[in-house]
Amino acid sequence: MKPERRSGSYSARISYTDPRTGKRRQKRVTAKTKRELDAKVAQLKAALASGSYTEPAKIPFASYLEHYLDTADLAPRTRTAYALVVRRIIAPWLGTLPLAKLTGWHVQELYNAVRETSYAQQVQAVVSGALTLAVREGLIARNVAEGLTPGRRERPPRAPTIWTPEELTTFLTVVRAHWLFPLFWTLAYTGLRLSEALALRWDDVSLDLARLFVQASKSLAGRRRVALDRMTVTVLAEHRAEQARRRAALGSAWQEHGLVFDRGDGRPISPRTVQATMARYVRRLGLPPATPHTLRHTHATVLLSDSVPPHVVQQRLGHASSRTTLDVYAHVLPVSEREVAERFAQRLNGTQGDQNVTIGQEQPRKSASP
Secondary structure (H helix, E strand, C coil), rough: CCEEEEECEEEEEEEECCCCCCCEEEEEEECCCCHHHHHHHHHHHHHHHHHCCCCCHHEHHHHHHHHHHCCCCCCHHHHHHHHHHHHHHHHHHHCCCCCCHHCCCHHHHHHHCHHHHHHHHHHHHHHHHHHHHHHHCCCCCCCCCCCCCCCCCCCCCCCCCCCHHHHHHHHHHHHCCCCHHHHHHHHHHCCCCCCHHHEEHHHHHEEECEEECCCCCCCCCEEEECCCCCCHHHHHHHHHHHHHHHHHHHHCCCCCCCCEEECCCCCEEEEEHHHHHHHHHHHHCCCCHHHHHHHHHHHHHHHHHHCHHHHHHHHHHCCCEEEEEEEHHHHHHCCHHHHHHHHHHHHHHHHHHCCCCCCCCCCCCCCCCC
């Protein structure tokens, strides 16, 4: 056996005698590295010697899925979840088919069957992962699941939890004495996500220009400039001065990270601390159940209810498109269909004066005199 190298991979041909027919056959083994190739060749030779080798065309897909679960680099919890999906869904549906006989049609039929279930994405991950491994091991020429998808599960939109302006005012008034008050105020008055606010640095804030820049976002739309009102500028300025006093008092114990909101010694605040603090105040005040994200929802709702254009709210929240904003907050838009119709009629009638519109009573034209 002499290894061959082509297009970044190693391969070798193994000759053997088919125990059933007595005919000589060859088997090509492919691997990314020479060490991996040697291991596969040794494994194949051992299977041939023991008589346990089965041609790829005859390996049941269910058996290969077990091999995939034993071979793939998966976290323990993921492996357990995938094994459940294999046992309950994939094996009953495709398990008896030989690996080499599996087609894209078979896979798509399975995907269509599970599209509306919570297992759809896991089914796709297992099937595609197993077939990708089979390609790497040289058992099949290509992954027939490549490019196939179970589609997006249609879920009814879930209305966000929103406070009224009065409930928000009550919360901010009572929490004013707490050390997290500047953070809660900023969340409520800017619509920032909690993760964005906790990652905010003073280098990202310009109190003179009354704006801040969100840098800690995974999306391009999330990295944005957010204008600040005068009260928020005052709150942040007072917070900055108080933080400077703490820094001076702690001296070398202060850990400088440049964060706007810190846990008292310059270090980052845990999101759980914010969530637990808010939950405690919400219960004490008897307010509707809420999380820090409720402040973001309330911010958007107040703006949209006050007829701020959706695309302006979209940019402020960092949504990728105004459609996202409309999908989440459509129920709070103040203009109804009837109101839209009336607005158009009023606008058009205003250009025509107080003309009465009569239908079906057009007088015949008088013929011109000869």
